[in-house]
Amino acid sequence: MSSIFQAVGAATSLSSSASFDTKKFQFSSSRSLLGKRASCVVVRCSGAKMDGGLNQIGGRADHLVTNAVATKADTPAASTASKPGHELLLFEALREGLEEEMERDARVCVMGEDVGHYGGSYKVTKGLAPKYGDLRVLDTPIAENSFTGMGIGAAMMGLRPIIEGMNMGFLLLAFNQISNNCGMLHYTSGGQFKIPVVIRGPGGVGRQLGAEHSQRLESYFQSIPGIQMVACSTPYNAKGLMKAAIRSDNPVILFEHVLLYNLKERIPDEEYVLNLEEAEMVRPGEHVTILTYSRMRYHVMQAAKTLVNKGYDPEVIDIRSLKPFDLHTIGNSIKKTHRVLIVEECMRTGGIGASLTAAITENFHDYLDAPIICLSSQDVPTPYAGTLEEWTVVQPPQIVAAVEQLCR
Amino acid sequence: MGLARAIQPLPLPPLADSRPKPTATASSLFLGSTRTLRPSNTFARTHTRTRSISSAQRRSAVAANVSDVKLKPATNLLLTKEEALEVYEDMILGRVFEDMCAQMYYRGKMFGFVHLYNGQEAVSSGFIKLLKKEDSVVSTYRDHVHALSKGVPARAVMSELFGKTTGCCRGQGGSMHMFSSEYNVLGGFAFIGEGIPVATGAAFTSKYKREVLKEADCDHVTLAFFGDGTANNGQFFECLNMAALWKLPIIFVVENNLWAIGMSHLRATSDPEIWKKGPAFGMPGVHVDGMDVLKVREVAQEAIGRARRGEGPTLVECETYRFRGHSLADPDELRDPGDEKARYAARDPITQFKKHLIESKLANEAELKAIEKKIEEVVEEAVEFADASPAPSRSQLLENVFADPRGFGIGPDGRYRCEDPKFTEGTAQV
Numbered sequence: 001m002s003s004i005f006q007a008v009g010a011a012t013s014l015s016s017s018a019s020f021d022t023k024k025f026q027f028s029s030s031r032s033l034l035g036k037r038a039s040c041v042v043v044r045c046s047g048a049k050m051d052g053g054l055n056q057i058g059g060r061a062d063h064l065v066t067n068a069v070a071t072k073a074d075t076p077a078a079s080t081a082s083k084p085g086h087e088l089l090l091f092e093a094l095r096e097g098l099e100e101e102m103e104r105d106a107r108v109c110v111m112g113e114d115v116g117h118y119g120g121s122y123k124v125t126k127g128l129a130p131k132y133g134d135l136r137v138l139d140t141p142i143a144e145n146s147f148t149g150m151g152i153g154a155a156m157m158g159l160r161p162i163i164e165g166m167n168m169g170f171l172l173l174a175f176n177q178i179s180n181n182c183g184m185l186h187y188t189s190g191g192q193f194k195i196p197v198v199i200r201g202p203g204g205v206g207r208q209l210g211a212e213h214s215q216r217l218e219s220y221f222q223s224i225p226g227i228q229m230v231a232c233s234t235p236y237n238a239k240g241l242m243k244a245a246i247r248s249d250n251p252v253i254l255f256e257h258v259l260l261y262n263l264k265e266r267i268p269d270e271e272y273v274l275n276l277e278e279a280e281m282v283r284p285g286e287h288v289t290i291l292t293y294s295r296m297r298y299h300v301m302q303a304a305k306t307l308v309n310k311g312y313d314p315e316v317i318d319i320r321s322l323k324p325f326d327l328h329t330i331g332n333s334i335k336k337t338h339r340v341l342i343v344e345e346c347m348r349t350g351g352i353g354a355s356l357t358a359a360i361t362e363n364f365h366d367y368l369d370a371p372i373i374c375l376s377s378q379d380v381p382t383p384y385a386g387t388l389e390e391w392t393v394v395q396p397p398q399i400v401a402a403v404e405q406l407c408r
Numbered sequence: 409m410g411l412a413r414a415i416q417p418l419p420l421p422p423l424a425d426s427r428p429k430p431t432a433t434a435s436s437l438f439l440g441s442t443r444t445l446r447p448s449n450t451f452a453r454t455h456t457r458t459r460s461i462s463s464a465q466r467r468s469a470v471a472a473n474v475s476d477v478k479l480k481p482a483t484n485l486l487l488t489k490e491e492a493l494e495v496y497e498d499m500i501l502g503r504v505f506e507d508m509c510a511q512m513y514y515r516g517k518m519f520g521f522v523h524l525y526n527g528q529e530a531v532s533s534g535f536i537k538l539l540k541k542e543d544s545v546v547s548t549y550r551d552h553v554h555a556l557s558k559g560v561p562a563r564a565v566m567s568e569l570f571g572k573t574t575g576c577c578r579g580q581g582g583s584m585h586m587f588s589s590e591y592n593v594l595g596g597f598a599f600i601g602e603g604i605p606v607a608t609g610a611a612f613t614s615k616y617k618r619e620v621l622k623e624a625d626c627d628h629v630t631l632a633f634f635g636d637g638t639a640n641n642g643q644f645f646e647c648l649n650m651a652a653l654w655k656l657p658i659i660f661v662v663e664n665n666l667w668a669i670g671m672s673h674l675r676a677t678s679d680p681e682i683w684k685k686g687p688a689f690g691m692p693g694v695h696v697d698g699m700d701v702l703k704v705r706e707v708a709q710e711a712i713g714r715a716r717r718g719e720g721p722t723l724v725e726c727e728t729y730r731f732r733g734h735s736l737a738d739p740d741e742l743r744d745p746g747d748e749k750a751r752y753a754a755r756d757p758i759t760q761f762k763k764h765l766i767e768s769k770l771a772n773e774a775e776l777k778a779i780e781k782k783i784e785e786v787v788e789e790a791v792e793f794a795d796a797s798p799a800p801s802r803s804q805l806l807e808n809v810f811a812d813p814r815g816f817g818i819g820p821d822g823r824y825r826c827e828d829p830k831f832t833e834g835t836a837q838v
Contacts, residue, residue, distance in 0.1 A: 106621055135620050141653070146605040146646035153609020156594055157544070159616060176602055187808045189587035189595070190578035194811035228815045249811035277817050277824070324817025324825075331820040363820050 085268045091261040093235035094124045097242035098162065100271065102132060105160065108246055111138040111151055112164030112201075121166050122202055122261050148174035148199070152181045156193040160246060168203030168255065169215040182251045183226035198245040200254035204295055204345055205393050207259065211381035214389075218255055218322050219351040229322040230276055231255040231294045235265040237320060240274030248276055255322070257295045279326035285315030288339040288403050291330060291356060293319045296343045296394060303399035312403055322352050325359055331367075334360065338369040339406045343394055348376045373402045487702070492770050493779065495537055495701060499529040499758050500783045502553035505562060506732075508787050509552065509569060513736045517795075518569045521598075522583045525553040527699075527731035530757035531663050532557045534704025535631055538712055544592040544630040546607035549584035550663075550730075551596045554633055559591040566790040572797035579800045580808065600634065601641035604660070607632035608647045611658035611721075629657045629715040637668025639682045645689075648723065652690040655720035659711045660686075662725045663698065669734040670742045686723030698726030699755040702764070729755075803832050 088096065102108045110125055116139035119126030129137040140147040144165065151161040165171040171178065178199065186194055205214040218229055228250050232238035238256070245252035282297065283304060292300045297318050304314050315333050319325065334340055340360060344353040353374040360372055375394045382392050487495075506524040513522055525532065528550075536545060536557035547554040555565055560576055568575025569583055577587050577596075585596040594610055597603035610630040617626040638644055639662055651658050662682050666673045674680050686693025692714075696707045704726060711722035729752035733740030743749055765771040810816065813826035825831055 109616065109620075133620065135616055141646070141649055143646035143650065146608065146643050146650060149602060149605020149643065150609035150612055150647075150650065153546075153594065153606035154613045154616070155609070156606065157610045157613035159613050176599060177605060180597075180599060180602055181606060185587075185595070186811055188577060188581040188585040189589070189808075190576070190580050191808035191811075192577070192587050192589035193594070196811070226809050226815075228810075248815075250815045277814060321817070324815065326818050327820045328818045328822040 085266045087264060087266045088235060089261065090232075090235045090238050090256075090263040090265075091122050091124050093239040093265075093267060094232075094242050094256070095126065095128070097239035098125070098246070099128060099131075101243055101246040102128065102136070105246075107158060108160045108162070109136045109138065109154075110162045110164065111140055111147055112162075113140055113142055113166045113170075115139060115164050120164065122256075122258075124261075125164070144170050144173040145175075145177055149177040149181060151197050151199075152177060152185065152195055155195045155197045155251075156185070160196045160198075162198040162200060162246065165199065165201030167213050167258075168201045168217045169212055171199065171201065171217060172215070172220070174199075175220070178221065178227070178253075179224045183224040186226060194249050195251045196249045197251045198242075198254055199251070200242075200245075200256060202256045202258040202261070204255075204257040204259065205377065205382050205389065208384055208386055208389055209258070209382075210384050214382035216346045216351070216377070218253075219346040221253060222323050222352060222355060227251045227253055227323065228276055229253045229255065230320055231257075231322055233257070233260060233294050233297045233318055233320070235263060236267045237274055237280060237318075239267060240272055241276065241320070243273045244276045247273065252276065255294065259295055260298075277321050277324060277326060279329040280318040280320050281315075281329065282318050283314065283316040285313040285337070287313045287337060288315065288341055288406055289330070289333040289337045290314050290316045290341045290343060290399070290403070291319050292316065292343040293322065293352070294345060296345050299394060299396050300343050300399055303396035303403070306396065306400050307403055310400075310404075312407060314403060319356070325356060327359065327363055330356075330360065331364055334364045334367050338367055340368065340372045341399070341402050341406055342372065342374040342376075343399055344374070344376050345393055346376055347379045349379050351376050370406050373406055375399060375402055487705075487770070489770055491537075492765055493775070495533050495705070496758075496761060496765065496771070496776065497779045497783065498533040498537055498557050499701065499761065500780055501556055501562065501786065502529040502532060503758060504780075504783050504787045505552060505556060505565070505790075508566075508791060510732070510736060512566075512569070512791065518571070518583070520582060521549065521735050521737065522569070523548075523550040523735045524732045525550055525730070527752065527756070528663055528665060528728045529553060530701035530704050530761070531633070531661065531698045531726045531728055534698075534701045535633075535659075535661060535708040535712075538705065538708050539629070539631070542592060542628045544594050544607070544610040544628065545633070546594045546603045546610065546630065547586070547596060547633045548600060548603060548635065548638070549596070549598055550635075551584065551586045551593075555586040555588065555591075555593050555596075558588070558593050560586065560588045560593060562786050562790040563793040564588075566787075567794040567797050570794040570797070571799065572794055573800045573804065574793070574797040578804065578808070580804075594630075600638040601643040604632050604634060604638070604643050604647045607658055608651055608656060611651065611656035611715075612654070614657050615654065627657065627716040627718075629659065629712055631659050631661055633661045633663060635668060636662060636664040636666060636673040636682065637671065637676065638662075639664075639685070640677055645685075648685065648689040648691065648721075651721040655718065657715035657718070658721045659708075659715060660721060660723045662723070663728050664725055665728050665730045666748075667730070667734070667743060669738065672742075681725075683723060683725040691721045691723055693723045693725070695725045695727065698728030699752070699757045699760065701757055701761050731756075806831065 110128065114121055115125040116129035116134055116137045125137060148163050151163040154161050182195055182197060203215060203217055218231065221227065221229060230241050230245065230252060232241045232254065241254060245254050282301070290300050300316055304316060307314050315337055317329060317333055319330070342353040342356055344351055346352050353376050357372050357374050375398055377394065378392045380392060383389055502525060506526050509522060509524060512518055532553045536554065541559065545554055545558050552565055556562060564576040565586060568577055568579060568581060568586065571579045571582065573579050577585060581587060581596060584598045587593055587595050594606055595603055607630045614626055614628040614630070617623045648660065664673065664682060668676065683693035683695040694707055697703050707724055711724055714720065714722055731753065762776060765776065766773065814824050816825040819825045819828065
């Protein structure tokens, strides 16, 4: 399991910057707008509550969404003592969300390779098999297509399985089941069967894992009708999205990143569930909208530090929902800044960035002062050599250069 | 809540021992089968000895217990008159329905790929008529008759074929995707092999309900039907492994009709005896004459009984034949009409069973004719119903893509797209 140790090495540098950055770029209260998800309690990293208990990410003035996955109501004594929450790593946050949902609903089960006795190759399911038994946390043989199909069949008959791909790339073997059955069965059955599965696993470019273990499957899956795709990037949204995905009646693919599992953050003690379809405002700004997700969020934030020093004010949005796109948050941002930079880890051709570029051009063309710039990984199989691998993905200096070009 | 102990796989025999693994139970007789799992030598001796005694005993015991008119067995299968007529009616329904499909196709009422089941009725009726409503059936693209046998009304299936909104899948599935949540028909799959994992999942749910959710009386079994071509597919083997490993209540039914479109089974398979692949994974493999509904029923009874008792899966290979081409678009040039086709046509399962019923005095000509007439009326009514039904309107296009329509996302105006009235009309952009 050398990849885990490499990830630890890589992520520790990221974790410190992550917690620092999110502390730094909180909402100022003047920006906060009344609105959505009043029932969702959100506590940012520093622990301070905002706005008397009403929180949102990305202000939306008009519309109070009664979140179907509503959590506890706003705590009344919000103004005084702020709950400190508890600190944990991203993989622990995933596990916490998973465990809470398994506790809540006996039909929630996990299946995948080494999820049970081994505790998961990235320890997301550690401790669950001794607690819930070998049938609820099922160690499968190495047969991705078949156990994914098995999860789908189980979902049709009332269970709510979480199918883990040990590495997202392995799910290429399950493409038949994911495309034909997961995505399409609800439709071809005329709505008779629902497929409330969650397909999750680590993907993305790691630390010299080689081409096949460094794939970004979100670009391959995005055309499949009937599925939703979300990507988590912080312990906070990892837990929230995991819970939301499990509770959703739609099939959801949750993309985790190999290098982000050891990010540390303080998350609320209270139960919370995030919205699967919404994007996350990471840093409000005025000059340019930077859209990103997963690991690239941290490259963007690193670049943002440089940009701020150079006098730019970037607005950073973690799109989180890869399918469907949250065009409201994105649109509001574009209407404000008129410049868009997309930073993604997918390859240039046919990635999430390509789709997002098209969606923005279709919907917000009039608001753009400059052509959209999309920074993606090179169209190459990820090389093993560290130097080559570094040049495959987008690095912060490239992001800085792109913003400077956009704002010229 | 969870299990206290881990599920252990069956212990392997010592390496020097090259005999096939014995099954978990000695009592699976599979009397109707033409070939059964050969257990180990010592096992076989006791087994065959007791077997010859017990079958005679069983026959006499059975004769003493039952009061209805029953079939004097050429096999040991007990069948009441009601059951016999039910099976006959089901087979006639399958045949008449499929013939009507062919007619309707050539008249331009249905399109695309339509795969007919003529000749294989014994397998569907033999197996499915033994199931409860809560048991599940998973099929392939040759699924009309499986759906009918399971109880889906003929008019719902015909409407689906016509692409009307009253079809069992609202016209959205078509010939190859017959689903019914009411009758637990889990499809209807266009790619071969992709239904087998789904069936395995349904069987897994049955076990999960019993062991995790503590629904103690949940003994639902799943039947997975597929063909000889599928038996060379990876998903088949992967699921045989998992089903045997976890002792799932599933029966894998191979409808070996010797042809995968134009590919002869013998040209595609290194060892054409598919039943042999069961023991390789630790489950019984049974071969049965799929043109004889009684033999199929007998094997099915044993296999379903095994599954219900928690003894695990069974692989059943039914030797059968399709009288028509692979689909209505198939010119069917490779199969020799003079030899193979003629031989199997002489073994038509319906003709055979009819002869049996009359000879054993279980039914007379008039009763059978009445059934045939009734079915013809049912099928004609189904066609009329389908003809009269409306085609789906535009607003149906985007329905059922998601169980939770919020999955279409949030539009630029901040509302969920599914809240947009133009969305339901089908005129909104997605």
